[in-house]
Amino acid sequence: MLRILLTNDDGVDAPGILALEESLRQHTEVECWVVAPDSQRSACSHSMSLGTPVTVEQRGVRHYAHGGVVADGVYWALVHLMAAQPPHLVVSGINRGANLAEDVIYSGTVAGAREAALRNVHGLAVSLVDGDDFSLAAKSAAEVAVSLARNSETAPLLLNLNYPVGEFSGPYFCRLGTKPYEPLVRCVSPAKKEKSYLLGGPPVANIPREPGTDVALIDEGKASITPLLINQTAEQSLTKKAFSFLDK
Numbered sequence: 001m002l003r004i005l006l007t008n009d010d011g012v013d014a015p016g017i018l019a020l021e022e023s024l025r026q027h028t029e030v031e032c033w034v035v036a037p038d039s040q041r042s043a044c045s046h047s048m049s050l051g052t053p054v055t056v057e058q059r060g061v062r063h064y065a066h067g068g069v070v071a072d073g074v075y076w077a078l079v080h081l082m083a084a085q086p087p088h089l090v091v092s093g094i095n096r097g098a099n100l101a102e103d104v105i106y107s108g109t110v111a112g113a114r115e116a117a118l119r120n121v122h123g124l125a126v127s128l129v130d131g132d133d134f135s136l137a138a139k140s141a142a143e144v145a146v147s148l149a150r151n152s153e154t155a156p157l158l159l160n161l162n163y164p165v166g167e168f169s170g171p172y173f174c175r176l177g178t179k180p181y182e183p184l185v186r187c188v189s190p191a192k193k194e195k196s197y198l199l200g201g202p203p204v205a206n207i208p209r210e211p212g213t214d215v216a217l218i219d220e221g222k223a224s225i226t227p228l229l230i231n232q233t234a235e236q237s238l239t240k241k242a243f244s245f246l247d248k
Contacts, residue, residue: 002149005033005087005116007073008095009044009108012036012065016094019134020126023142030146031062033087035077038065042097046071046111070108074115089149090116093126093161094134094141100127100162100214101179104228110160117158117230122148126161129218137163140223144171158228164218171223177213180204 004024008017017036024030038057047069054068056076064081066073074090092112099107104125113123126141128134141161148157161171182201189196209216214224237243 002027002030002089002146003033003082003085003087004030004145004149005035005074005077005082005090007034007036007070007077007090007092007112009037009041009070009092009112010096011039011041012059012063014096015132016096016126016128016134016138019138020091020094020141023138024145027142027146030149033062033077033082035064035066035073035081037070037073038067041069041108043106044069044108044111045106046114048072048075070112071115074112075119078116078119078121086119087116087121087149088152089122089124089145091124091126091141091145092116093124094137094163095125095127096132098127098129098162098179098218099125099160100129100218100224101177103179104160104176110228113158113160114228114230117156120156122151122156123158124148124161125159126163128163129165131165133165136167137223140168140171144225158230160214160226160228161223162214162218162225163223164221166221168221168223170217171225172217174212174214174217174224174226176226177210177215178207179215180207 024032048071049068054072056066092109095109104110110125113125116123128137184201186198217224
């Protein structure tokens with residue numbers, strides 16, 4: 001039996017995670033567990049509720065909703081709930097919206113998969129770049145998930161999987177691309193003494209896509225899958241020349 005833990009940052013009742021669970025249940029060798037936030041936690045990145053109690057509510061057989069951020073739930077599941085029999089894989093998603101290029105830094109979806117890899121379990125982040133029809137992405141992602149869960153021959157993998165809208169080919173392995181956003185700050189309470197601001201603008205339009213990257217593949221109607229690293233050391237910069245500006 002393959003134990004697969006599902007999480008997300010859209011909330012435990014979001015259509016993406018429900019579609020993925022339904023597709024995984026078509027694989028009779030899979031035992032699904034769900035531990036996800038009780039509501040929206042998008043762009044929480046890899047924050048954790050350290051020093052603050054996290055509430056957990058059981059909502060069914062192997063189904064739990066929690067009041068923390070995404071990494072909290074994965075940590076709780078791996079260290080406490082499933083410690084005696086850890087999952088073979090943690091899948092985070094399916095997210096409603098892309099997690100491409102620099103998105104992986106801010107993404108709560110990717111953080112859920114990353115927390116798994118930190119705990120010595122394969123982690124797979126899954127996103128649909130737009131729309132509300134998760135059926136095609138869910139079917140494909142379930143197949144990828146089962147294959148990854150069966151893989152016991154490698155160190156824990158951290159994979160970021162994105163699907164375009166509608167029919168697609170792939171997924172194809174690729175590197176991250178570049179996806180800049182318009183810098184934007186909007187005041188939404190100009191009349192108040194204590195002002196409130198909305199941060200962040202839309203993606204910059206009509207920029208060239210580097211061939212072979214995740215953003216380029218998505219534009220071509222292809223699903224992309226990118227291996228990510230836990231160790232963020234900039235190895236190429238570890239030379240005396242790179243840091244010559246520090247010489248006295």
